[in-house]
Amino acid sequence: MEKILTINGKKVSFDKEKNLLEVIRKAGIELPTFCYHSELSTYGACRLCLVNVEKRGLVPACSINPGRSRYGCCNKQQ
Numbered sequence: 001m002e003k004i005l006t007i008n009g010k011k012v013s014f015d016k017e018k019n020l021l022e023v024i025r026k027a028g029i030e031l032p033t034f035c036y037h038s039e040l041s042t043y044g045a046c047r048l049c050l051v052n053v054e055k056r057g058l059v060p061a062c063s064i065n066p067g068r069s070r071y072g073c074c075n076k077q078q
């Protein structure tokens with residue numbers, strides 16, 4: 001089932017993306033990563049991919065399930 005997230009004011013639909021990072025990249029936003037690799041299990045330690053999610057604060061985009069991100073996101077690190 002397709003869902004929608006608001007990223008920097010832009011509505012982005014997603015379905016099978018496994019983390020918020022993939023949805024952000026789908027929106028055309030380059031978000032740097034260091035410890036993340038799409039073919040490996042998520043480690044989430046370097047925090048290079050931190051984004052500001054509404055009502056949650058700064059979270060690592062590579063470790064967040066987009067289906068559970070009920071709120072709009074994202075402004076790159078502050």
Ligand code: FES
Pocket residue numbers: 032033034035036043044045046047048049050060061062063
């Ligand atoms: S890329 Fe390292 S925490 Fe996300």
